[in-house]
Amino acid sequence: MTTTPGRPRIRSRLLAALFTIGFVFCAATPAQADPVTADIVDSTGRDGRTVALTFDDGPDPEDTPALLSVLSRHQVKAVFCLWGEHVRQYPEIVRQIVAEGHTLCNHSMRHDDLGAWSAEDIRADLQATSAAIREAVPNARIPYFRAPYGSWGQTPQVAAELGMQPLGWKMDVADWEPPGTEELVRRLVEGVTPGAVVLLHDGGGDRSQTVQAVDQIIPRWKAEGWTFTLPAGPGGTTDPTDPPTDPTDPPTDPPGNGGPCDVDYTVVNDWGNGMQGSITISNTGSSPINDWTLRFTLSGVTISNGWNGDWSQSGSQITVNAPSWNPTIQPGQSTQLGFAASKSGSTSPPDQFILNGTACS
Incomplete structure (x- = not known):
């Protein structure tokens, strides 16, 4: 639990873990990842009514799956700051968090106050926590670190050296008390500000x-017009605040056109009988690619869910249609897709991607 120093901690209940699979992701045109620094990030770094939800001290066998269900239903992505001991107790819930497209954050091994620790001891703790996370999800990406109690000490510098952006917050509604659901809603409504990173548990x-x-x-x-995104920093590789092309703008080319394109395919996580993949489509031409459809073959997998497009599968043939809120890829722009899938054995990358009838390089 992240609080100000002196506030009590309540240990999580040690109950049987629950595990479900599925994921939805509300995002659009990806931006370039920011470099990791020792600066404590507390905003989305975006203009307008944007907000980032972050959750500390999980995974919990009851509340984390319930929260994931809520986020999935509302198609919102969040950051989960994981307590290492809890990760070891409930690794299957960590796998669910990743499979549903959320972002991970290192929150130390035992939720100790690290403010007065030496850099060497901090490094050992953070490395042990990341190792526990990657035992649950091999090769997991952990772009953020958050200090327990907000007691930073030397942790920002150590976290940055380990490739993790220190993650703070602008809004803490003290849900660790807890004060009641209605009171929490009131505090959230009255306290939110544009670009805020919100601390919850x-x-x-x-x-x-x-x-x-x-x-x-x-x-x-x-x-009320708020958009949910990620905090600034290396985790914020997608920018859901970019508006879709105005449908009243006349297209440069007829709808449904192809055009020069490039597709990058990456296996983000592989846990034996399942995987998470990322696909980035780039428009390398001079005209917009409208109402895009991407087709490719991926053998040995069954897509459980995908984000940033309407996914369908027939045998090994996979089709992704542009979502209504992101129907056009402008020249020089990219769109990032993602998916979770079950699989048997090893898989090979697709040989070819076809975008609106045109083969991409």
């Missing part, structure tokens, strides 16, 4: 009120 105690408050606040904020 899915572990360290009974967080059912937080889950209920998140379920209420997401549709309310969406109705």
Whole structure:
């Protein structure tokens, strides 16, 4: 649990872990990843009504799966700051977090106050925590670190040396108390500011009120024009604040055109009988690619869910149609897709990607 120093911690309940699979991701045109620095990030780094949800002290066997269900239903992506001991207790929930497209954050091994620790001891703790996470999800990407209690000491420099951006917050509604669902909703409504990183908890105690408050606040904020994104830094590789092309703008080329394109395929995580993949489509031509459809063959996998497009599969043939909010790839722009899949044995990258009838390099 992240609080100010002196506030008590409540240990999580040691119950049987729950595990479900599925994932949805609300994002659009990707931006370039920011370099890792020792600066403590507390905003999205985006203009306008953007907000980033972050959750500390999980995974928890009850509240984390419940929260994941809420985020999936509302199509919102968040950052989960993981407590290493809890990761070792519930590795299957960490796999669920990753499979559903969320971002990971190192929150130390035992939630100790690291403020007065030596750099050497901090490094050992952070490395042990990341190792525990990667035992659950091999090759997991962990772009952020958050100090327990917000007691930073030398942790920002050590985290940056280990490739993790220090992650702070602008808004703490003290859900660790807990004060009641209605009160949490009130604090969120009254306290949100453009670009805020919001600190909440899915572990360290009974967080059912937080889950209920998140379920209420997401549709309310969406109705008020807020967009959910990631904090600034290396985790923020997608920018859901970029608006789709105005449908009233006349297209340069007829709808459905192809054009020069490049596709990069990456296996983000592979856990034996399952995997998470990333596909980046780049428009290398001089005209927009409108109402795009990407087709490729991937043998030995069954897509469970995909993001940033409408996914379908027939045998080994996979088709992704452009989502309504991102129908056009402008010249020089890219769109990042992602998927989770079950699989048997090893898989090979697709031989060819076809975008609107044109083979991409």
